Amino acid sequence: MSDRGTLRIQRVSGHPGPVAGQGTQREDTVCKLIDTTTCIGCKACEVACVEWNDMPFRETYFDNTYQTMPDTQWNYWNLIKFNEDEHSDGSFAWLMRKHQCMHCADPGCLHACPADGAIVQYENGIVDFQQENCIGCQFCVSGCPFNIPKYDETTKKVYKCTLCSDRVGAGLEPACIKACPTGCLHFGTKDDMKFLAEKRATQLREVSGFKEAGVYDPPTIGGTSVIYVLHDINHPEKYGNLPKEPRISAAFTIWKEWFKPIGLFGAMLGFVGVVMHYVFEGPRRTQPLPPIKQIDPPDRAAGKEN
Amino acid sequence: MATSADRFIHRPNAIDRLGKTVVYAGELMRHPVYTRFLHWMVGILFFLALLSGFGIYLPWIFRFFTPLFGGGAMTRFLHPWFGIGFVFFFALQAINWAQAMTWTPGDSRWMKNIKDYVTRADSVESPETGFFNGGQKMMFWEVVCGSIAYVITGVMMWFPTTFGRIAVSVAYVIHDVSALIMLFGIFFHIYLSTFGEPGTIQAMTRGTVSEAWAWTHHPRWYKDVTGRDPEEAMKQASRPTAGDERTL
Numbered sequence: 340m341s342d343r344g345t346l347r348i349q350r351v352s353g354h355p356g357p358v359a360g361q362g363t364q365r366e367d368t369v370c371k372l373i374d375t376t377t378c379i380g381c382k383a384c385e386v387a388c389v390e391w392n393d394m395p396f397r398e399t400y401f402d403n404t405y406q407t408m409p410d411t412q413w414n415y416w417n418l419i420k421f422n423e424d425e426h427s428d429g430s431f432a433w434l435m436r437k438h439q440c441m442h443c444a445d446p447g448c449l450h451a452c453p454a455d456g457a458i459v460q461y462e463n464g465i466v467d468f469q470q471e472n473c474i475g476c477q478f479c480v481s482g483c484p485f486n487i488p489k490y491d492e493t494t495k496k497v498y499k500c501t502l503c504s505d506r507v508g509a510g511l512e513p514a515c516i517k518a519c520p521t522g523c524l525h526f527g528t529k530d531d532m533k534f535l536a537e538k539r540a541t542q543l544r545e546v547s548g549f550k551e552a553g554v555y556d557p558p559t560i561g562g563t564s565v566i567y568v569l570h571d572i573n574h575p576e577k578y579g580n581l582p583k584e585p586r587i588s589a590a591f592t593i594w595k596e597w598f599k600p601i602g603l604f605g606a607m608l609g610f611v612g613v614v615m616h617y618v619f620e621g622p623r624r625t626q627p628l629p630p631i632k633q634i635d636p637p638d639r640a641a642g643k644e645n
Numbered sequence: 646m647a648t649s650a651d652r653f654i655h656r657p658n659a660i661d662r663l664g665k666t667v668v669y670a671g672e673l674m675r676h677p678v679y680t681r682f683l684h685w686m687v688g689i690l691f692f693l694a695l696l697s698g699f700g701i702y703l704p705w706i707f708r709f710f711t712p713l714f715g716g717g718a719m720t721r722f723l724h725p726w727f728g729i730g731f732v733f734f735f736a737l738q739a740i741n742w743a744q745a746m747t748w749t750p751g752d753s754r755w756m757k758n759i760k761d762y763v764t765r766a767d768s769v770e771s772p773e774t775g776f777f778n779g780g781q782k783m784m785f786w787e788v789v790c791g792s793i794a795y796v797i798t799g800v801m802m803w804f805p806t807t808f809g810r811i812a813v814s815v816a817y818v819i820h821d822v823s824a825l826i827m828l829f830g831i832f833f834h835i836y837l838s839t840f841g842e843p844g845t846i847q848a849m850t851r852g853t854v855s856e857a858w859a860w861t862h863h864p865r866w867y868k869d870v871t872g873r874d875p876e877e878a879m880k881q882a883s884r885p886t887a888g889d890e891r892t893l
Contacts, residue, residue: 353704451814453701454717455708474717476701478802478817481810490806495718588814594821599703602825609829613836616763625844625857626769627883 346508350460352452361462368444368464369507370532371516372525373437374539374568375578376549379521380405380419380435387518388417388439391503411438413489416500417515420579436567436578437515437524440487440500442466444561447587448499450595451482464529464564465504470496484560484585502564532566539568559584655679666852673859673870675848680741684849686734691831694727698824725803732792739789745776746785755779768861772875775865780837784830791823798823857882 347364389396394414399407405421422434446466449458457472458479468479468488475495479488488497503513511517512526525535536554543552553572556562567581575581655661655677664678676684700710700720707717714720751773761767762780770778777785798816805813838845844858859867860875867875 353707355705355707453704453707455704457717472717474701474711474721476721476802477805480805481813481817483810486810495722588811590814590818594818599821600705602821603703603828606825606828609832613832613841617836617840620763620765622841622843623765623768623861625855626861627857627879 346461346463346465346504348459349462350446350449351456352449352458353455355455364462366462368529369502369564370464370527370529371442371502371513371565372527372532372536372568373565374523374525374536375434375436376539376543376547376552376568376570377521377523378419378435378437379523380421380433381520382407382419383518383520384437384515384524385415385417385419387514388500389415391506391514392416392501405433411487411489411499413491413498416440416498422577422579424577432570434570434578436581438579439515439565440466440502441485441585442500442502442564443585444563445587447482447484447560447591448479448488449482450587451478451591453478461504463507465502465507466564467501467504468497468499470494470498473497478591482587482591484582484587486580529562529564536566536568540572543568543570555581557582557585559586668853671856672853673856673867674852675854675859676852678852680738681849681852683734683738683741687731687738690727690731690734691827694724694731695824695828695831697724697727702821702824725799728795728799732796735788735792739785742785746782748782748786749775751775752779752782756783769875769879770862770864772864772868774863775869776863778863780833784834787826787830791827794819794823 347360347366348358349361351358388394392414394416397408397412397415400409404423408415408418411418417437417439420436420438422436423431424434425431442465444464446458446460448468449460449466452458453476454472454474457469457474458466459469460466473496475490475497477488477490477497479497480486480490487499489499490497503511503515506513516524516526525532527535533554533556536556540552540554543549549570551571551573553569555567555569555572555575567575567578569575569578571577575583657677658679660679660682661677664682666674666677668674696710697714697720700707700714700717701724711717711720714723755762755771755774756779758771759780762770762778798820801808801813801816802820808816838849842862844855845862848854856867856871856878859870860879864875867873867878871878
């Protein structure tokens with residue numbers, strides 16, 4: 340879904356050996372900053388996403404909240420999650436969070452993916468799916484701590500937000516950023532966005548009375564290229580199941596990268612074993628079959644009669 | 646308790662009637678057509694599932710094995726169906742063989758003395774080895790357990806959103822371990838049926854084995870089906886008969 344001519348690939352899923360051309364160009368890590376404290380839930384970003392990526396509008400449902408659909412879809416990559424957070428003093432707040440791919444620095448989907456080149460991470464930090472290489476195994480679905488990749492039954496491929504890699508590669512900001520009317524969405528280098536986010540969090544703590552305000556950039560997955568400013572950094576789960584410590588299952592890291600090759604080597608020892616057995620011990624032929632001459636090593640011959 | 650001889654009496658079913666087993670002089674009937682059919686169906690589907698699964702198993706071998714099945718997406722599409730076929734035919738084989746594969750104290754003794762088997766300490770099997778030896782039974786029960794693991798973990802991996810990402814990532818490891826154990830075992834299975842113990846493979850092709858093979862590898866089964874003493878039969882066979890000019 341992207342333009343390989345303008346974005347250098349840093350990591351490739353299911354690929355033996357290093358990536359060709361890695362590190363030949365200097366590229367800043369890009370980042371999307373989402374300030375949940377200024378989000379008004381207008382869904383302009385959702386519309387911009389659907390329009391830019393030429394996806395059909397989805398049917399919505401009504402469950403007595405402002406939540407228009409339960410989750411993102413294979414062709415609906417950006418969704419505002421509405422949550423009503425009741426406080427202990429009886430007051431309540433609307434917590435609105437723009438939910439999309441987090442573009443992790445250490446992506447669980449990429450670790451899980453067995454198909455060569457189906458998931459790539461560009462040097463600017465964008466994690467992108469290459470559907471032409473996708474085999475539809477859905478390992479990325481269980482690799483992702485944010486429940487982002489969505490499987491399409493018809494094409495048997497998995498899709499997700501591209502961080503508008505086609506736009507970013509051409510020097511433009513992602514479509515959602517362009518559409519945001521409140522300035523809650525920002526786009527730039529990771530360093531700049533971290534600086535801006537920390538400044539906003541400090542302002543919230545010191546001026547606006549949100550004592551727990553902070554920046555969500557989870558270090559457990561090496562940070563993300565989508566960061567949030569939250570009113571309450573200690574309880575990210577309140578914002579529609581945003582995990583506090585997102586983790587990649589060891590099945591996709593330790594098992595896949597270390598024990599799989601060792602295990603395969605171990606299983607192939609069975610082959611070596613039988614070949615060696617044939618050489619050292621030989622077959623057991625049907626009897627009677629008196630040997631013409633048997634040459635044993637001296638110590639072994641001592642314990643045997645024939 | 647069924648003896649090996651009981652196992653030998655097989656009531657022919659529809660599959661058996663499709664083919665025939667010719668027992669020549671000096672041979673014994675070992676596997677009927679139905680057993681042979683199931684064995685080769687299991688064997689073919691095992692290798693299809695193994696090779697297609699291999700493509701997905703490790704990035705280093707992805708490009709070696711996926712082209713065999715028409716590319717990565719096709720490999721992924723076919724693998725579960727190969728697996729279902731393997732488990733289906735093996736389940737029928739398990740029912741077919743459940744009685745013959747029942748573990749006995751003799752098999753425990755066989756496993757204890759496995760070193761003698763491996764080093765060929767004796768030229769023939771121990772006299773209490775029946776229709777199947779301890780190693781064969783262990784392999785059979787390993788495949789039973791492995792197939793159960795395949796089905797459970799395979800279904801979880803097939804529908805990951807239903808079972809949740811933690812359960813699926815555990816299933817993924819169990820599926821791999823089961824495959825590695827079976828891959829390890831298949832080398833012994835093929836070796837012992839061909840190079841390691843000559844004369845064995847015809848039990849699964851033509852369905853018969855020579856009497857000499859029977860008293861060498863499965864003495865008690867020989868005794869049960871012929872009523873003769875295997876050691877005596879072997880000695881008799883080794884006695885030079887009139888006209889045998891063999892000099893050694």
